[in-house]
Amino acid sequence: MLEFLKQPWPWYIAGPLIGLTVPALLILGNKSFGISSSLRHICAACLPANISFFKYDWKKEAWNLFFVFGILIGGAVAIRLLSNPNPVEVNPKLAAELAGYGITNYDNLIPLDIMNWPALITLKGFLLMVVGGFLVGFGTRYAGGCTSGHAIMGLSTLQWPSLVATICFMVGGFIMANLILPHILAL
Amino acid sequence: MVQHKNTDFETRSLDAVCVNESQLTHKWYHNIKYLVVGVLFGIVFVKSEVVSWFRIQEMFRLQSFHMYGIIGSAIVVGMISVWLIRKFNIKTIYGERIEFHPKTFNKGQIYGGLLFGLGWAITGACPGPLFAQIGTGATVIFVTLLSAIAGTWVYGLLRDRLPH
Numbered sequence: 203m204l205e206f207l208k209q210p211w212p213w214y215i216a217g218p219l220i221g222l223t224v225p226a227l228l229i230l231g232n233k234s235f236g237i238s239s240s241l242r243h244i245c246a247a248c249l250p251a252n253i254s255f256f257k258y259d260w261k262k263e264a265w266n267l268f269f270v271f272g273i274l275i276g277g278a279v280a281i282r283l284l285s286n287p288n289p290v291e292v293n294p295k296l297a298a299e300l301a302g303y304g305i306t307n308y309d310n311l312i313p314l315d316i317m318n319w320p321a322l323i324t325l326k327g328f329l330l331m332v333v334g335g336f337l338v339g340f341g342t343r344y345a346g347g348c349t350s351g352h353a354i355m356g357l358s359t360l361q362w363p364s365l366v367a368t369i370c371f372m373v374g375g376f377i378m379a380n381l382i383l384p385h386i387l388a389l
Numbered sequence: 390m391v392q393h394k395n396t397d398f399e400t401r402s403l404d405a406v407c408v409n410e411s412q413l414t415h416k417w418y419h420n421i422k423y424l425v426v427g428v429l430f431g432i433v434f435v436k437s438e439v440v441s442w443f444r445i446q447e448m449f450r451l452q453s454f455h456m457y458g459i460i461g462s463a464i465v466v467g468m469i470s471v472w473l474i475r476k477f478n479i480k481t482i483y484g485e486r487i488e489f490h491p492k493t494f495n496k497g498q499i500y501g502g503l504l505f506g507l508g509w510a511i512t513g514a515c516p517g518p519l520f521a522q523i524g525t526g527a528t529v530i531f532v533t534l535l536s537a538i539a540g541t542w543v544y545g546l547l548r549d550r551l552p553h
Contacts, residue, residue, distance in 0.1 A: 207436070213458030216437030220459065221466025223430055225474060228487050230422050231415075235467075237517040241541040255545035265423045270520045272424040276431015277440070277524025284436060292443045293452035300446075311441045312513065312527045319529050330511055335519075335533035337508025339540025342516060344501025344551065346492065349515040352502075353460060358467030359489050367498040374506015379449030383510060 207284050210291075223350075224358050233265055236351030238342035240270040303387040316387070326389040345370070434521045442513025449510050495553045501544075 227233040244267070246260035289308035292300075300306075305315045321327030342348040345367045347356065353371065356364020434440045439459060447453035473479065474487050481487060509515055512533055514522060519537060522530040544551075 210438055211433070211436040213437065213455050214462060216433050216439065217459040217462030218466045219433045220430070220437075220439075221463035221470065223426065224467040225470035226426050227423070228471075228474060229479065229481055230426070231419075231483065232481050232485055232487055233423070234489075237515070237520075238541075241516060241538050242545070244538050245542045245545060249542060251542075251546075253542075253545045255548050256542075264417070265420045268420040269423040269427040269430075270517070272427015272429075273431035273434065273517055273520040274427075274524040275424070276428040276433075277435050277521035278526070279428060279524075280432040280435035280521075281525040284432065286436075290438060290441055290443050293447050293450075296443065296447055296450060296452050300443075308443065310527065311435070311438065311443075311522060311525055312530065313442050317442070317527070317529055322529065322532060331529065331533045332536045334508050334511030335536030336540040336543075337504050338512055338514070338516060338519070338533075339508075339537030339542075340544045341501045341503070341505025341508055341540070342537075343541045343544040344497045345505055346495075346497060346501070348505065348517075349460070349509075350517055352498075354463050354467050356492060357464045358471045360468070361492045363492045363494040363498050366494065367502040370499050370502025371506040371509060374503040374508075375445075375449045375510040376506075377503075378507040378510035379446060382507070386511070 204284075208286055210286055221354065221358075224355060227269075231265065234351070235355040236266070236347055237270060237273075238339075238348040238351060239263065240266045241339050242343060243267055300387075305387070324389075326386060329386050329389075341374075430517075431521045431524060434518060435525060440514060440518035440521045440525070445510065445513040497551070497553045500552065 224235050227235050242256070243260045243263050246256040246258060247267075250256040290311070292308065300313070303316075305313050307314045316326060317331060318327075322331060338348075345352065347364070347367065349368075349371065352364040352367040357368065437459060438444050439456070444453070444456055448456035471489070479487060505515075512519070514530070514533070516537065519530055519534045523534065
């Protein structure tokens with residue numbers, strides 16, 4: 203059983219489990235599935251700076267912070283107890299492309315060749331980790347949600363603004379991965 | 390007179406009366422159940438490699454069905470669940486009615502959506518996976534998370550001056 207759990211889980215197991223988070227949170231306490239709001243609550247809790255967007259009772263939303271902290275612990279549990287001993291298997295075409303940029307280490311979920319502490323002070327590392335993170339935080343709040351809040355929760359409740367947001371997420375991703383990222387990786 | 394247009398489309402869910410839907414107040418330890426859901430969710434994230442930078446690259450290059458299968462089946466299961474909750478008027482474990490609030494359209498969903506998409510493909514992570522990646526020991530991603538928090542903060546600062 204443990205051996206079975208240690209393999210990477212197929213999409214038809216993982217997808218439905220992720221989908222079940224929607225009713226689980228609703229039934230446990232009327233909570234709408236959404237992760238990027240946690241970033242807003244952290245701002246409200248740590249540095250509201252008299253900005254109206256951060257002046258609300260974040261303590262009422264503390265459940266969301268417990269939830270994301272749980273995700274962090276889940277990551278630690280999965281890697282300690284259920285870790286797949288083999289490197290991530292990727293499409294050979296992607297592997298060939300990435301090898302051209304010197305990315306050959308598949309031992310981790312992130313590409314350790316380009317994402318590591320010393321790389322932070324290089325232009326490439328700064329763009330990948332700092333600018334990328336900034337875009338994630340700025341963009342999700344501007345859009346009013348991320349993959350969980352819009353793509354999963356929003357589409358589950360058949361809201362067309364969430365469909366617009368989800369399409370824009372994908373368009374942005376396609377532009378970056380195919381047109382811009384190759385130039386960043388080549389730095 | 391300056392008319393302040395409310396551009397905080399989420400406050401409805403944050404500080405309006407119907408906030409947080411649940412009108413009940415609970416002691417802090419009631420939040421432990423969300424921590425447990427988070428842990429399970431984080432395990433699924435890692436084991437399905439949703440939090441892998443490489444899987445996100447495959448997705449945006451149309452080189453693998455994996456991520457589409459995951460997001461697609463998650464939406465289908467979510468839709469069926471919401472439909473069942475509405476159809477059978479399922480209550481929360483505290484006996485409250487489950488409420489859904491409509492999202493209103495604004496241009497932020499387009500501009501912000503595109504910006505998030507760009508960031509998603511660079512970092513290979515949306516906000517949830519950032520937390521899971523840190524948990525797996527990728528400590529440098531803590532910097533990415535801090536930067537994402539900074540991005541959210543700057544959005545809050547500039548919100549009134551951005552097109553919505």
